[in-house]
Amino acid sequence: MTSHVMPAHSDSHSSADNYLTASKGFLSWAMTLDHKRIGLMYLIGTMTAMFIGGFLALLLRAEHLSGTPGFVSHDTYNQLFTLHGAIMVFLFIIPSIPGALGNFILPVMLGAKDVAFPRMNLCSFYLWVFGAIFFVGALLTTGLDTGWTFYTPYSTNTSQTNVVLATLGAFILGFSSIFTGLNFIVTIHTMRPPGMTWFRMPLFLWSLYATAIIQVLATPVLGITLLLLAAERMFGLGIFDPKLGGDPVLYQHFFWFYSHPAVYIMILPGMGIISELISTFSRKAIFGYRFIAFSSMAIALLGFLVWGHHMFASGQSEMVTIIFSALTFSVSIPSAIKVFNWLATMYKGSIVLATPMCYALSFLFLFTIGGLTGLFLGALATDIHLHDTYFVVAHFHYVMMGGTLVAFVGGLFYWWPKMTGKMYNEFWGQISALIVFVAFNLTFFPQFVMGSRGMPRRYYNYLPEFQVYHVLSTIGAFLLGFGLLLAAIVLITSLFKGRKAPANPWGAATLEWQCSSPPPLANFEKTPTVGNPYDMQSVVWDPDTESFVRRGEVPIVPDESEQPAHA
Amino acid sequence: MSEHHEGHGPSFSHAMSPAILLGVFVALIVLTVVTVVVAGNPLIPPGFDIIVALTIATIKGALVVLFFMHMIYDKPLNAILFVFSLVFVALFLGFAISDTDQYQHRIEEYEYGQIEQAS
Numbered sequence: 001m002t003s004h005v006m007p008a009h010s011d012s013h014s015s016a017d018n019y020l021t022a023s024k025g026f027l028s029w030a031m032t033l034d035h036k037r038i039g040l041m042y043l044i045g046t047m048t049a050m051f052i053g054g055f056l057a058l059l060l061r062a063e064h065l066s067g068t069p070g071f072v073s074h075d076t077y078n079q080l081f082t083l084h085g086a087i088m089v090f091l092f093i094i095p096s097i098p099g100a101l102g103n104f105i106l107p108v109m110l111g112a113k114d115v116a117f118p119r120m121n122l123c124s125f126y127l128w129v130f131g132a133i134f135f136v137g138a139l140l141t142t143g144l145d146t147g148w149t150f151y152t153p154y155s156t157n158t159s160q161t162n163v164v165l166a167t168l169g170a171f172i173l174g175f176s177s178i179f180t181g182l183n184f185i186v187t188i189h190t191m192r193p194p195g196m197t198w199f200r201m202p203l204f205l206w207s208l209y210a211t212a213i214i215q216v217l218a219t220p221v222l223g224i225t226l227l228l229l230a231a232e233r234m235f236g237l238g239i240f241d242p243k244l245g246g247d248p249v250l251y252q253h254f255f256w257f258y259s260h261p262a263v264y265i266m267i268l269p270g271m272g273i274i275s276e277l278i279s280t281f282s283r284k285a286i287f288g289y290r291f292i293a294f295s296s297m298a299i300a301l302l303g304f305l306v307w308g309h310h311m312f313a314s315g316q317s318e319m320v321t322i323i324f325s326a327l328t329f330s331v332s333i334p335s336a337i338k339v340f341n342w343l344a345t346m347y348k349g350s351i352v353l354a355t356p357m358c359y360a361l362s363f364l365f366l367f368t369i370g371g372l373t374g375l376f377l378g379a380l381a382t383d384i385h386l387h388d389t390y391f392v393v394a395h396f397h398y399v400m401m402g403g404t405l406v407a408f409v410g411g412l413f414y415w416w417p418k419m420t421g422k423m424y425n426e427f428w429g430q431i432s433a434l435i436v437f438v439a440f441n442l443t444f445f446p447q448f449v450m451g452s453r454g455m456p457r458r459y460y461n462y463l464p465e466f467q468v469y470h471v472l473s474t475i476g477a478f479l480l481g482f483g484l485l486l487a488a489i490v491l492i493t494s495l496f497k498g499r500k501a502p503a504n505p506w507g508a509a510t511l512e513w514q515c516s517s518p519p520p521l522a523n524f525e526k527t528p529t530v531g532n533p534y535d536m537q538s539v540v541w542d543p544d545t546e547s548f549v550r551r552g553e554v555p556i557v558p559d560e561s562e563q564p565a566h567a
Numbered sequence: 568m569s570e571h572h573e574g575h576g577p578s579f580s581h582a583m584s585p586a587i588l589l590g591v592f593v594a595l596i597v598l599t600v601v602t603v604v605v606a607g608n609p610l611i612p613p614g615f616d617i618i619v620a621l622t623i624a625t626i627k628g629a630l631v632v633l634f635f636m637h638m639i640y641d642k643p644l645n646a647i648l649f650v651f652s653l654v655f656v657a658l659f660l661g662f663a664i665s666d667t668d669q670y671q672h673r674i675e676e677y678e679y680g681q682i683e684q685a686s
Contacts, residue, residue, distance in 0.1 A: 189644075217652055221659070242674070249670075253663040304655055308662060317669030319614075320662055 018421065018518040033118035036519065038125050039104030040419065043412075045128060046100055047488070049091035050405075054481055056084040061443075061477040064470040067462045074460040078145035079161070081458055083135075085148030086166065090173050091132055093404050094262060097269035098180050098215075099128065101411050102208050104419055106184060108512040108519060109202050111193040111528045116186040120179050127176035134169030138162045147458065149259070150226070152240040152251040156233045164233060167226040174219045174226075177265070181215030184208050195530035199293070202510045202533040203286060206293040207272025210300040214261045214268075218304065222258035225251070252314055256307035264303040266400055267367075268296055270407030271338055274360050277410055278342045280508040281357035282349025285534040288341035295334035302331045309378055313387040321380060328378035335371055339364065354506070355429030359410030362437040366402025370395060373448065388458075391451025394444045402440055409436070409487055416491055417501030421518040424494035432490055435483030442476030502547030509538050514550070581640050591634045598623045617664050625657040 019036045029037055060080050063070045072080065103121065107114050115121050138144045142162040146155040150170075155163050188209050192201065229251070231237045238244025240251040279286040286292065308316060308324030316324075342364060351357065373395045376382045386392060410433075417423050446469035451457075455466045462470065504513035512519075514528040529550070531538055539548040605611055605619045629650045633639040638646040 213648075217655060247667055250663060250667060253659075253666065257659050257663075305658065308666070315670065317666045319669055320666040323662075 017521060018516065019521045020421070020518055022521040031122075033114070033122055034521065035103050035107050035114050035118065035121060036419075036523075038121050039100050039102075041125055042095065042099035042103055042128070043101075043419075045125075045132070046092050046096040049087055049132065050096070053084050053087040053092055054484065056080050056087070058477060058481055060084060061474040063460075064462070065474050067464060067467055067470070069461070075145065076143075077460045078458075079143035082144045082147050083139055086144065086170070087135065088400075089148055089262075089266075090170050091128075091135060093266045093400055094177060095128055095173070095180070096408050097273065097404070097411065098177075098184065098208060098211060098265075099125070101273070101408070101415060102180070102184065102269060105415055105512055106187065106205060106208060107191070108418075108515060108523050109205055109510055110187065110191055110196065111511045111524065111530065112187065112191040113522050113524075115183045116190060117183050120183055124176045124179035124183070127172055127179065131169045131171075131173035131176060134165055134172060138166040138169065141165070149255060150229060151255075152229065152232070152248045153242075155229060156241060164230045167230050171223050171226045174223045177215045178219050181212035181219070184212040185216065188212075193528070193530050199290060200530065200532065201293075203275035203289070203292050203296075204269075204272035204510075207268045207275070207296050210296040211265050211268045214265050214300050214303065218258045218261040218265075221254065222262075225254035225258065228254070249311070249314055249316060252311050252316075253307070256310045257304075260307040260310060261300075261303045263396075263399070264299055266404045268299060270363070270404040270411075271296065273407045273411035273414070274342060274363050275338075276508070276510070277356045277360040277414055278345050279534050279536075280414075280506050281352045281354055281360070282346045283352070283507065283536050284345055284349035285532070285536060286341070287344035287347075288337070289534065291337050292341050295337045298334040299331065302327070302334070306331055309383075312380060312383045325378055325380050329375070332371065332375065332378075339368060339371075353430070354413075355424070355426060355433055356410045356414035356506075358430050358433035359406050359413065359436075362433060362440075363403060363406045363410065365437070366398050366406060366440060370398030370400075370402055373398065386451060388456055389451035390447040390455045390457055393457050394447035394451060397444045397447075402444070406436065406440075409484070412491065413487075414506070415512075416494070417505050418512055418517050418519070420495060420498075421501050422494045422498030423501045423505065424490050424498055428486065428490045432483055432487040435486060436480060439476050439479035439483050443473050443480050444476070446470075446472045446476075502545055504539065504548040507536065507539050507541070507548040509533055509535050513539075513548070581637050583634065583637070587634060591630050594630060595627055598627050614665055614668060617661060617668065621657040621661045625653050628653040 019034055029041065032038065059072065060077070063072050063077060063080075103115070138161070142160065144161045144163065144166045146159050146161070146163055146166075150163065150167060188201070188205060228237070228239050232239050232241060232246070236244065238246045240246040240248050242248065275286055275292055306324060306328045308320055309328045312321055312325070353361075373391070377386060377392060377395060413424065413429055450466050450469040453466070455462060455469070501517040503516050505517075506513070509531065510533045511528045511530070515524045538551050540551050541547075542549045602620050602623050605616050605623075608616070611619065632649050632653070633646060638649055
């Protein structure tokens with residue numbers, strides 16, 4: 001049998017081949033070391049997880065159409081919200097941008113052939129698959145009803161579901177995340193091309209770098225926490241159980257020491273995408289490049305110091321609570337720096353409302369609401385009232401879904417022509433962005449209102465006064481599902497009906513737009529020229545190739561009547 | 568030195584002078600003694616002994632990393648990242664222990680009450 005293993009740096013292919021056509025067969029994908037194929041496999045995996053998690057969310061929302069028991073039992077309800085949270089956090093949001101878009105784009109943006117450790121990259125993907133299998137195992141055997149946080153003592157003493165299987169899944173997924181982070185750190189340190197200094201590096205790479213540092217430093221704590229949890233459940237070790245001399249609040253310290261930085265693992269890459277989108281579609285250099293780059297690092301570091309704000313109502317001591325509250329407010333500074341710089345970038349820019357930009361604008365709006373409502377929860381007095389209500393649910397969905405997911409979809413539309421070589425239908429892409437934006441607000445804004453009026457989260461039933469908000473939220477959720485499905489349909493349809501994508505359809509100046517779409521196996525046929533990644537004047541529209549090209553590569557300055565591909 | 572990595576291929580042997588090694592050793596012993604003294608000292612306000620002990624532990628860890636593990640000869644960024652990870656461990660343990668320390672007396676009072684009730 002001929003070997004289908006595709007070496008990362010093979011030069012045995014024809015120059016007309018791209019990474020999709022260079023080799024064929026199942027094994028050529030399953031054993032590939034090519035970062036682009038691994039990125040695509042991550043994309044398919046994480047999108048599948050997202051649709052499963054989203055389906056579970058729709059079941060939850062459908063159950064809440066009335067405040068009386070509906071079509072699922074209370075036990076099933078507990079399992080639905082647990083699996084929705086666990087699948088979305090561990091299988092989708094954390095790995096999605098670094099694993100799918102990061103893997104694909106990072107080496108190309110660096111002008112490199114691959115990541116530093118291609119085998120570790122493939123291993124990271126398979127660890128993700130194994131972790132997912134463990135999760136599905138828990139789903140199909142006993143379900144899981146602990147909430148995605150696996151809080152003790154419920155998870156160790158009471159729950160009859162397969163907690164150990166699910167925690168082992170999360171443990172394995174943690175290794176996958178560490179491998180990706182380690183790979184990105186080494187790649188960015190050692191494989192930048194000549195001329196690409198730290199401050200000539202695209203901001204998406206800065207954000208992936210900051211994310212990778214958190215992945216490497218924080219994820220091991222999750223690993224040991226889950227092992228301790230499993231050990232206590234299986235062997236009765238007294239770590240978190242007070243009867244055995246343990247401390248359940250200590251579990252929360254352990255868990256949130258990872259899981260709060262994990263929030264930044266989720267949002268930082270999204271912020272990196274937004275920096276690229278806003279600059280490209282404003283046709284303007286990013287405003288405050290260094291501030292945005294340093295704010296990514298500041299968020300990564302400060303993100304380690306605020307985990308206690310998840311525990312204000314846990315019995316945590318007063319002194320520590322006050323310190324954590326003060327530190328929590330400090331994180332808002334670098335986040336606000338980014339938002340103001342994005343706004344300043346758009347100011348007087350030539351804004352093109354292409355689909356990725358529509359998603360970027362949605363991000364700005366939704367993330368700002370999510371961030372500002374975090375201040376209510378960081379303040380001690382208001383948090384006591386709002387803790388464990390729907391206000392918290394709305395807050396983190398505005399950040400995680402309105403932030404990360406919307407940025408992810410925007411980034412996917414942006415790099416889709418590069419990844420697949422096909423242009424999608426711009427009109428329907430824009431419609432999907434509009435539906436997602438409206439439906440998202442319809443889903444989660446009522447949750448702010450009912451949360452502030454006292455509707456607790458994770459409750460199976462509710463009082464009649466909350467029904468109107470729940471109905472609005474459920475209608476919004478189904479619309480949101482439709483919007484995301486439409487986005488998926490637009491992208492998938494483009495694979496069959498889309499016109500061929502040029503090398504640089506958007507007029508961006510980062511290196512990935514210098515190679516053909518889709519890229520060749522080794523990414524570049526000739527070594528790319530490193531320049532300022534945000535110098536939009538360095539590229540001009542070339543009507544012959546229907547692509548933006550670097551200035552100097554077209555003989556004549558184009559006529560102003562010529563329109564770029566996405567206009 | 569760093570030129571080992573950049574100019575002349577990898578080399579992992581560095582001649583560390585005995586004086587430096589001995590100096591680091593003495594520093595580690597002195598810091599250990601300070602930790603013990605602080606731990607039992609009634610003059611130190613409650614809660615501060617943890618901060619002092621973890622600060623000393625971090626400094627000791629950094630000394631081991633920089634000199635015994637030769638990170639001081641590596642690229643500065645690598646040493647900074649390594650030492651930062653020690654700082655994060657100290658912060659994590661510091662906050663967690665300070666917290667449990669604050670409410671420990673309530674747990675003990677409760678347990679004492681339970682025992683009294685039982686007897």
